[in-house]
Structure formats: structure tokens, C-alpha cells
Amino acid sequence: MSTEKYIELEHQYVANIYHPLDVVIERAEGVWMYDVEGKRYLDCLSAYSAVSQGHCHPRIVDALVDQAQQITLTSRAFRNDQLGPFSKELCELLGYDMVLPLNSGAEAVEAAIKLARKWGYEVKGVPNDQAEIIVCGGNFHGRTTTIISFSSEPKYRKHFGPFTPGFKFVPFGDMDALVDAVTPNTVAFLVEPIQGENGINMPPDGYLKFAETLCRRERMLLITDEIQVGLGRTGKLLASQHDNVRADIVVLGKALSGGFYPVSAIVADKPIMGLFHPGDHGSTFGGNPLGAAVARAALRVLVDEKLVENSAVQGRRLIERLRRMESPYIHEVRGRGLLIGVEVTAEADGARRFCEALAERGVLCKETHGTVIRFAPPLVITSEQIDWLAEQVETVFDQIEAQDQIEHEEEMASTAV
Numbered sequence: 416m417s418t419e420k421y422i423e424l425e426h427q428y429v430a431n432i433y434h435p436l437d438v439v440i441e442r443a444e445g446v447w448m449y450d451v452e453g454k455r456y457l458d459c460l461s462a463y464s465a466v467s468q469g470h471c472h473p474r475i476v477d478a479l480v481d482q483a484q485q486i487t488l489t490s491r492a493f494r495n496d497q498l499g500p501f502s503k504e505l506c507e508l509l510g511y512d513m514v515l516p517l518n519s520g521a522e523a524v525e526a527a528i529k530l531a532r533k534w535g536y537e538v539k540g541v542p543n544d545q546a547e548i549i550v551c552g553g554n555f556h557g558r559t560t561t562i563i564s565f566s567s568e569p570k571y572r573k574h575f576g577p578f579t580p581g582f583k584f585v586p587f588g589d590m591d592a593l594v595d596a597v598t599p600n601t602v603a604f605l606v607e608p609i610q611g612e613n614g615i616n617m618p619p620d621g622y623l624k625f626a627e628t629l630c631r632r633e634r635m636l637l638i639t640d641e642i643q644v645g646l647g648r649t650g651k652l653l654a655s656q657h658d659n660v661r662a663d664i665v666v667l668g669k670a671l672s673g674g675f676y677p678v679s680a681i682v683a684d685k686p687i688m689g690l691f692h693p694g695d696h697g698s699t700f701g702g703n704p705l706g707a708a709v710a711r712a713a714l715r716v717l718v719d720e721k722l723v724e725n726s727a728v729q730g731r732r733l734i735e736r737l738r739r740m741e742s743p744y745i746h747e748v749r750g751r752g753l754l755i756g757v758e759v760t761a762e763a764d765g766a767r768r769f770c771e772a773l774a775e776r777g778v779l780c781k782e783t784h785g786t787v788i789r790f791a792p793p794l795v796i797t798s799e800q801i802d803w804l805a806e807q808v809e810t811v812f813d814q815i816e817a818q819d820q821i822e823h824e825e826e827m828a829s830t831a832v
């Protein structure tokens with residue numbers, strides 16, 4: 416079937432909630448993806464950081480296939496031989512006491528909210544139904560009705576109300592606003608260490624440490640959403656480790672399964688996670704043996720192949736190359752590890768056309784917030800591949816600038832006549 420035909424099918428039969436690039440992928444390996452016409456692309460999105468271990472990593476494939484032939488689902492009505500080992504390995508890796516395993520990222524954020532509220536009522540002594548959670552403007556935590564209740568993006572909310580109360584906004588990175596937002600009923604501050612979806616926004620230096628100190632002082636929990644930036648993406652195991660911050664609840668997803676299968680989790684210490692008792696929460700697939708086996712393999716690959724370290728090294732190599740580029744269309748290059756955003760200037764007329772031109776040259780990126788090109792390749796990327804990628808980006812910026820220059824001159828000529 417042709418590319419057009421697959422796209423037609425999607426238009427006809429699939430709910431229209433995305434605006435993807437018109438590339439139809441049929442297979443992938445490592446950093447490379449191949450479309451139905453056999454064209455090869457360097458994946459610079461990694462499914463929003465879920466395929467950090469590289470596409471179809473053979474060790475994770477083996478774990479998936481082996482486990483699929485043993486047992487895939489018990490539900491939590493019975494125990495299985497993967498959940499315990501998975502939870503122990505994740506706890507030991509991250510230095511926490513306990514895990515709650517779930518499936519999607521949004522579901523894990525929901526669980527973190529429930530846990531923080533329960534802690535607020537049972538430990539902090541907040542009057543029932545009065546708990547407040549502070550969140551940041553420009554946040555992205557998922558798409559459930561409660562989570563969009565505290566989104567600042569009008570598009571995510573329009574016509575989906577009524578919304579869940581109990582959330583209070585502060586501007587991301589604003590320490591004074593954070594202090595002012597605290598009340599005796601505040602149970603938690605929920606924050607992304609770097610805002611990925613909002614354009615790779617980095618907080619000012621010291622912000623996370625300030626937030627951690629404030630949380631301790633005011634007796635509220637620090638919840639970090641590390642779904643996109645955790646597990647090596649920014650060159651540390653957790654992004655909050657750049658600031659020596661240890662959250663009370665860490666939310667994980669995406670790369671936790673290397674992109675094979677939806678696996679998410681929250682981790683916390685026993686005095687907090689121990690507040691959950693039978694009946695408080697549940698999920699038919701959460702902690703299933705197939706997901707747990709896949710996640711165990713995904714974590715082993717991360718550690719054994721030193722992907723966190725590679726993310727730091729290759730990220731530095733890429734950001735230095737991108738920062739050397741001289742183009743009137745580049746406003747700023749920012750990021751950490753292999754999560755890098757190139758924000759284009761107003762004259763550039765949006766990031767999308769750069770993504771389309773990069774796709775032509777075999778690089779698949781997705782713009783975020785209209786003006787930022789995100790580079791988040793799998794963490795297995797090599798120096799040679801980074802250099803090739805940088806060359807393609809340089810060429811695309813040069814080409815688009817030259818093209819616009821010609822068009823501009825033609826316009827000038829026609830108005831002169």
C-alpha cells in the first residue's frame with residue numbers, strides 16, 4: 416500500500432486528535448526508522464522519549480517474547496513472579512522504598528495526586544476535601560479530565576469541563592509566586608524538572624532546590640513528573656539530580672519500558688506509599704508480568720549500556736554544534752543531555768517547515784509549541800550519527816534562509832515594477 420493510502424485510512428477511520436508529519440513508518444532499529452517506501456530516517460523524537468533504549472532493542476525484544484510465552488496477565492488478584500523483582504530493581508536503581516506500577520503516564524500522575532491528597536489528610540491533617548496542589552503554568556502532565564483541569568493550555572480544556580478543583584497555578588520558575596501560593600492546606604507541589612511539551616523550558620538555576628527546601632519547611636510533598644525527562648534523557652538518571660533534589664514522589668513512564676509496552680510507575684518512600692491500602696487504587700494491567708519483564712529489561716539496558724552517560728556526552732556534542740550555527744532564524748538553543756530545543760525567531764515563520772525540510776533529508780523531528788524544534792534521539796546514538804544529524808540541521812537552516820532570500824528579492828522586484 417502507498418503512503419497516501421495509509422494516510423487516507425487514518426483520515427477515514429481514526430479519531431483526528433493529532434497532526435502528524437505525513438510519513439508512514441513500518442519498521443525501525445536503533446536510531447533509525449524506515450517508512451513504507453523504504454526511506455530511512457533518524458528518529459529525533461523517540462516517541463516523546465519513550466524509545467530511549469533505541470527501537471526494537473534486541474534484549475528487550477527477547478524479554479518480551481520470552482515472557483509472552485510464559486504468562487502475560489494475572490491481574491493483581493493473584494501474584495506473579497515479575498512484579499516483585501521489577502519493583503525491587505526499580506527501587507534500588509532510584510533509591511526509593513516502594514513502587515506503584517501502572518500503565519500510562521497520565522494514570523501515574525493521577526495516582527501521585529491521590530497519594531499526595533491522602534498524605535495531606537492522614538499525615539498533615541488538612542481538613543477533608545480542602546487539599547490544594549500547586550502546579551506550574553505551561554505544564555504538561557497528560558490528558559485525563561483531572562489533569563486537564565490544571566492545564567494552562569486553553570486547547571486542552573475547551574469544552575471538557577466541568578473541571579476538578581484543588582489546583583493552584585504559579586508561573587514555572589517563579590520562586591516568589593511559589594512561596595505566595597502556599598496555604599495551610601497545600602499538600603504538594605507538582606513540577607516537571609524541565610518542561611518538555613512546553614518547549615524544553617529550563618527553570619532558573621536553583622529553582623528546584625528552592626522548591627524542595629520550601630516543601631520541607633511548609634510540610635508539603637514535592638512531586639516531580641519525570642515521565643519525559645527521567646531515566647537518562649537529560650544526562651542524569653533523573654533530571655532533578657542535576658540540582659541534587661530528591662522528590663517525595665517521582666512519576667515515571669515512557670522510557671520505563673523502552674517503548675515496547677505502556678509501563679508507568681510512581682515511586683516513594685514507605686511513610687508515604689505505605690498510606691495506600693487495598694481498595695485505594697487499582698489497575699487491571701498495572702504491574703502485569705509482561706510489562707514488568709519488559710521494564711526490567713529496559714532498565715538493565717539503560718544501566719549496562721551506560722545510556723545515561725552517553726546521553727550526557729552526545730547531548731553536549733549536539734548542543735555545542737547547534738549553538739555554533741549562525742542563522743537569523745535561531746533565537747535560542749537550550750536543553751540538557753539529549754533533550755534539546757532550537758527555538759526559531761519570529762522571522763522564521765514557525766518551526767514546522769524546518770521539521771518538514773528535515774524529514775526530506777531523513778531526520779524526523781516534531782515541533783513543540785509552534786516555535787521550537789525538539790531534538791530527542793534515542794540515547795544509543797553515536798558521535799558519528801550526531802555529526803550527521805548536525806550537518807542536516809545546518810543544511811536545512813541554510814537552505815530555508817537562501818530560499819526566503821530569493822523569494823524576498825523577487826517580491827521586492829515585482830513591487831518595484
Ligand SMILES: *Cc1c(COP(=O)(O)O)cnc(C)c1O
Nearest residue numbers: 519520521555556557640642643
Ligand atoms: C507524556 C507525558 C505525560 C503523559 O504520559 P501518557 O503516557 O501519554 O499518558 C505526562 N507527563 C509528561 C511530562 C509527559 O511528557
